[in-house]
Amino acid sequence: MGALWNVLHPLAMIAIYTLVFSSIMTPRLEGHPGRFAFIIYLCSGIIPWTAFADCVSRGCGALVLNAGYLRKLPIPEPVFVAQEAVAAFATAVISFLLLLVFAVCVGLPPTWTWLLLPVPLIALLSLGFAIGMLLSTLNVFFRDIQQWVGIALQITMWTAPIVYAAAILPPAYQALLRWHPLLPSINSVRLLMDGNLPAAWEWAMMFGWPIVVGAMALAVSRRLSDEIRDVI
Amino acid sequence: MSDILVTASGLSKRFKIYEKPSGRLAEWASMGRVMRHRDFWALRDFSFDVRRGQCIGIIGANGAGKSTLLRILSGTLAASSGSFNINGRLLSLLELGTGFNPNLTGRLNVLHTAELLGYSPAYAREKEQQIEAFADLGEFFDLPLRMYSSGMQVRLGFSMFAALDPEILVVDEALAVGDASFQRKCYRHMEQMVQDKSRAVLLVAHDMISIQKLCSHVIWLDHGRVKLAGEPKPVVEAYMKFMFTGQGPEATSTVIKAGAVLPLPPGEGGGEGQAAHELSAARNTTPAAPHPNPLPEGEGTRKTIPPSGVLQRSTAALTYAGHAAEIVAAWVEDHTGRVTPSASVDQPLTICYAVRFKSPIAHPVFGVRVSTIRGEVLVATNTLMMDHQVASYTAGEVAIVSWPVKPGLAVDEYFITCGISTVESPYEFLVREVDGYRFAVEGRSRSGALCSIVESPVITEGERAS
Numbered sequence: 001m002g003a004l005w006n007v008l009h010p011l012a013m014i015a016i017y018t019l020v021f022s023s024i025m026t027p028r029l030e031g032h033p034g035r036f037a038f039i040i041y042l043c044s045g046i047i048p049w050t051a052f053a054d055c056v057s058r059g060c061g062a063l064v065l066n067a068g069y070l071r072k073l074p075i076p077e078p079v080f081v082a083q084e085a086v087a088a089f090a091t092a093v094i095s096f097l098l099l100l101v102f103a104v105c106v107g108l109p110p111t112w113t114w115l116l117l118p119v120p121l122i123a124l125l126s127l128g129f130a131i132g133m134l135l136s137t138l139n140v141f142f143r144d145i146q147q148w149v150g151i152a153l154q155i156t157m158w159t160a161p162i163v164y165a166a167a168i169l170p171p172a173y174q175a176l177l178r179w180h181p182l183l184p185s186i187n188s189v190r191l192l193m194d195g196n197l198p199a200a201w202e203w204a205m206m207f208g209w210p211i212v213v214g215a216m217a218l219a220v221s222r223r224l225s226d227e228i229r230d231v232i
Numbered sequence: 233m234s235d236i237l238v239t240a241s242g243l244s245k246r247f248k249i250y251e252k253p254s255g256r257l258a259e260w261a262s263m264g265r266v267m268r269h270r271d272f273w274a275l276r277d278f279s280f281d282v283r284r285g286q287c288i289g290i291i292g293a294n295g296a297g298k299s300t301l302l303r304i305l306s307g308t309l310a311a312s313s314g315s316f317n318i319n320g321r322l323l324s325l326l327e328l329g330t331g332f333n334p335n336l337t338g339r340l341n342v343l344h345t346a347e348l349l350g351y352s353p354a355y356a357r358e359k360e361q362q363i364e365a366f367a368d369l370g371e372f373f374d375l376p377l378r379m380y381s382s383g384m385q386v387r388l389g390f391s392m393f394a395a396l397d398p399e400i401l402v403v404d405e406a407l408a409v410g411d412a413s414f415q416r417k418c419y420r421h422m423e424q425m426v427q428d429k430s431r432a433v434l435l436v437a438h439d440m441i442s443i444q445k446l447c448s449h450v451i452w453l454d455h456g457r458v459k460l461a462g463e464p465k466p467v468v469e470a471y472m473k474f475m476f477t478g479q480g481p482e483a484t485s486t487v488i489k490a491g492a493v494l495p496l497p498p499g500e501g502g503g504e505g506q507a508a509h510e511l512s513a514a515r516n517t518t519p520a521a522p523h524p525n526p527l528p529e530g531e532g533t534r535k536t537i538p539p540s541g542v543l544q545r546s547t548a549a550l551t552y553a554g555h556a557a558e559i560v561a562a563w564v565e566d567h568t569g570r571v572t573p574s575a576s577v578d579q580p581l582t583i584c585y586a587v588r589f590k591s592p593i594a595h596p597v598f599g600v601r602v603s604t605i606r607g608e609v610l611v612a613t614n615t616l617m618m619d620h621q622v623a624s625y626t627a628g629e630v631a632i633v634s635w636p637v638k639p640g641l642a643v644d645e646y647f648i649t650c651g652i653s654t655v656e657s658p659y660e661f662l663v664r665e666v667d668g669y670r671f672a673v674e675g676r677s678r679s680g681a682l683c684s685i686v687e688s689p690v691i692t693e694g695e696r697a698s
Contacts, residue, residue: 072306073345229310230248
């Protein structure tokens with residue numbers, strides 16, 4: 001079925017959440033009335049998160065997975081990690097299109113801020129690409145890294161309000177969350193969904209993180225790129 | 233349009249070998265203060281030029297550095313030092329499959345790989361027909377690659393790279409798995425590539441017949457270094473000889489330092505060594521030490537070992553070294569007693585070698601063998617076969633064994649094999665150097681015969697039979 005899966009997966013996700021959170025469990029979201037508000041909140045967090053997690057975990061294994069190409073063809077290493085980032089972005093875009101259709105169907109008024117949704121997604125996946133580059137380079141030398149990434153991703157997910165509302169966290173912790181690398185992007189997605197614009201510091205953080213991590217990844221891969229081909 | 237397609241100078245490749253992955257971590261964490269790796273040099277100081285119209289064959293045992301070299305040139309491995317420049321497009325078919333995706337069909341793999349290599353999709357599609365025709369895979373061209381045999385993968389790979397029309401095509405052992413008719417097709421294609429003098433081929437193969445047929449030059453790599461390079465025939469012959477002489481795992485080619493001379497005190501071993509076909513051995517009762525000045529020559533039973541340099545040490549030497557004795561040097565003397573690398577065909581010559589005993593040996597057996605570059609044995613004898621009783625030696629003594637040879641060796645190049653064993657087990661060598669040294673016999677043009685034992689014919693008037 002090939003490409004159809006890219007549509008079926010997000011569709012199934014929305015359908016399941018709708019079933020669970022509108023009829024079985026009905027959590028309330030402060031300031032957002034309506035049966036479907038939590039589902040939209042949840043999906044607009046889960047879709048970027050999934051894209052990011054896929055990008056990092058698959059990106060981390062990308063070089064080892066494509067050892068066959070690396071050994072035999074003079075292709076630059078970032079190509080393989082970028083492939084994963086682009087694939088994750090494409091999936092996220094499709095999922096968002098479906099989510100927006102769903103939102104309109106349940107009565108959310110479309111706003112122009114929806115047009116800005118790709119911007120935080122691009123920022124998030126740039127960060128995913130940078131982390132993927134860093135980890136995949138190290139993973140060539142220490143193959144266990146791939147296993148640790150799975151655990152680290154789980155922890156990252158639950159330390160941030162992605163599947164739950166930020167309001168349930170203690171205020172001290174909420175202040176700390178400003179520095180969470182994923183939250184500016186994910187919060188921005190939610191703000192844009194509701195028709196609001198993110199604050200200036202959020203834009204800055206959103207792109208600051210990928211630049212910082214990207215610089216690190218660049219330094220590491222420059223240093224090790226020769227040796228990657230030796231050991232892969 | 234420059235004539236030189238590839239220039240490489242001083243290419244070396246060092247691999248860091250870590251016993252454990254944690255060793256690398258320790259090095260990183262200590263910022264290089266802790267060293268946990270050892271270096272492995274896969275390629276050392278390699279230089280060459282590849283010109284348009286050349287087909288260069290690279291031969292050598294497994295692990296000699298052939299693939300490392302090709303990988304550096306194809307850009308999939310970074311050289312540790314040295315530099316190279318490629319003037320034109322180089323495509324390399326390295327090993328099997330060349331990184332195809334097993335889940336894609338042959339057709340999609342071609343398009344995908346072409347794109348990864350930086351060709352435009354339009355160009356790849358333009359070449360698709362040609363690739364399909366050359367590969368001749370039938371319905372398999374549209375089936376996933378995982379269903380291909382290894383031969384089929386190579387067909388696809390070679391067809392693709394041939395069609396993409398690079399200036400330099402690098403082929404690494406891959407063709408070996410193709411069937412005979414496809415191999416012929418590939419070789420024909422490569423011939424055509426170099427024929428019009430616009431492109432070049434670099435070929436690694438273990439099929440020496442193809443190498444000789446196809447290549448204009450052959451480079452023999454051994455342990456990362458160029459052992460021999462030049463015209464295909466002599467290089468391949470020397471290589472084959474090297475590969476098929478002896479079965480010992482330990483192949484060394486230690487070079488004796490030029491000018492190292494061992495002094496040999498006079499007086500001992502006196503009775504031997506005057507008559508032809510007899511052994512002359514000089515003996516030394518004290519451990520020999522290198523002496524700065526050579527002793528005067530020709531004092532009866534004392535002989536001086538000439539500085540090595542004079543006689544070409546063979547690149548094909550194969551040494552089985554024991555702990556009991558070592559061969560210090562070997563050389564050839566002409567009929568006047570002069571040390572020479574090439575003797576005259578009409579004159580007798582003497583083959584000499586010096587043995588140093590490291591432990592006491594009772595009645596050793598000295599042996600000698602002379603063979604051609606093609607492996608034909610012309611002399612093979614030892615003191616036991618000749619009923620020549622040899623004295624016993626103590627540790628540190630040096631014997632020089634001289635073998636007078638009657639004129640009769642044809643004009644050719646020869647290898648000398650020296651072997652020392654004992655009377656108790658004459659075929660168990662204390663030390664043996666197979667094809668350790670070379671010498672030439674020179675004279676009028678060679679006839680191809682192994683020996684020249686016929687003298688000038690006598691022609692007389694015959695009587696007509698009635």
